[in-house]
Amino acid sequence: MHTAAKVLLIIGTIATVIGIVGFALGAGQVDDLEDSWNTFEFEDATNGTIMIEDVDGKGDAGLTFWVKGVYEDKDEDGTWDVCQNTEVTITESPDVNNSWEWAGLLDGNFYYEVQANQQCDANDRNTNYDRDGKGLVKIGRACWGCYEGNVSFESNQSVWVTYDEKVGEKLGDDIGIMILGFVGGFGSICCGVLFLIIGGIMALTMKDNKDQGMMYMPPAGNQMLSAQTPAVTPNQTHMSQPDFGKPPQGGL
Template identity: 55%
Template sequence: MNTATKVVLVLGAIFLIGGIAMFAVGVGSVSNLEEADFPFDIENQTSGTIMIDDKDGLGDIGITFWVEGTYEDSDNNGIWDVCENIQITITDVPEINKEWDYAENYDGDFYFEVVHNHSGGGESDCSDDAQNKELGRSADGFVKIGRACYACYAGNVSFESSQPVWVTYDDPIIEEIMDEVVGIFAGFGLGFIGTCCGVIFLIIGLIMALTMKGGGQQQMMYMPPADNMMIAQQPTVQPTTTHMSQPDFGQPPQGGL
């Protein structure tokens, strides 16, 4: 296996492991969001004050009131019992942003609300509708009964209640939830990208490993330069000398038949 193939396979493994890790981060964020325990700003009190921050200067959603109990209508009058047995008065409230829908109607005061628009008519009330239940804290024994300081600018909101209540400042909770949602999308998004890249690199690496020869040394023929080539000596041909005597025509041949 040559170096290029090894590099591609290693990159594929890194991307794949990173993608799986980011998926785990996304799953962990979902788990944290589901198990998040947002604390109450005021607990078991009949009066109190909460400071509204209003970071963007456009008004805040406000505060939510909770009581211990369940959603029941024992007298069948169409209203949850937990809403009938309590009276809450807002004694101090900041200015409100009147450009918000319904802001002038509420004017920062307390109003009963369990689930806004629970039947599709834009209502906020305590009617004993099966869809009008806020069960986010029911496991801890708390149910939502209403809200106050809707569309409030920065300042203090104070209240008095005929029964002990628990109060949450909603805007910081919403910000924290949004941060968790961003973490979820980031985790799953990066996990998906990393996993896809890892798989692609691994496939390319496997193809390279199967199709490319790695590490084999190829034989090379050495050709010496032309000026270093040996010149074969050609044999020298020597002329052959034949010794022959010249005929003597002055003397007759001797002997006879």
């Protein structure tokens, strides 16, 4: 298999696995959203104390009170019965930011509210079933615009209390992680699949590196140069013919 194809297949596999993990992370946050939404400072309580943090020092949105029940007006006096049957008293609260509308007038105390500016008026538009899964209905709020400090309450019947800004922060974190998981996971899977497809095509169509030999390029004009072997001239030896006409002279 060609080296480039191997690299693409490896990258594609890793990216796909990362994408699957990201999707799993995003899916896991869906359950965390419900848990964060149903975070209560007190459950089924008739009294308690909650610390208001007011991180920015500009005042806090405060607390919301819920009770078991339904919105109905059996005596038809124009007020929800659950509100009439529940009395909440704030026994301790920090100072408030008077620049907030109504904060100075309320002074951290409990006030009945189902929907904004409708108090506990019995009408179809004035209902809140945000936590209907737990059988709870909203009856009011407290500590609107409070600075940092303790809030203590007492109630004539069991209430559930949520710290609104804390719930909002948890939801924001969970939503951010969920979006990051889904978007990042989807993008990673898309890239991984693309790399796998390209790598697969290259693996099927490209030859292995070791199968690619060196190609011979003929010289220009397609003319082969012939090797010339130099001619070797043999050495000639000249021998003189002996002369038998005259015998050698000399002697005794």
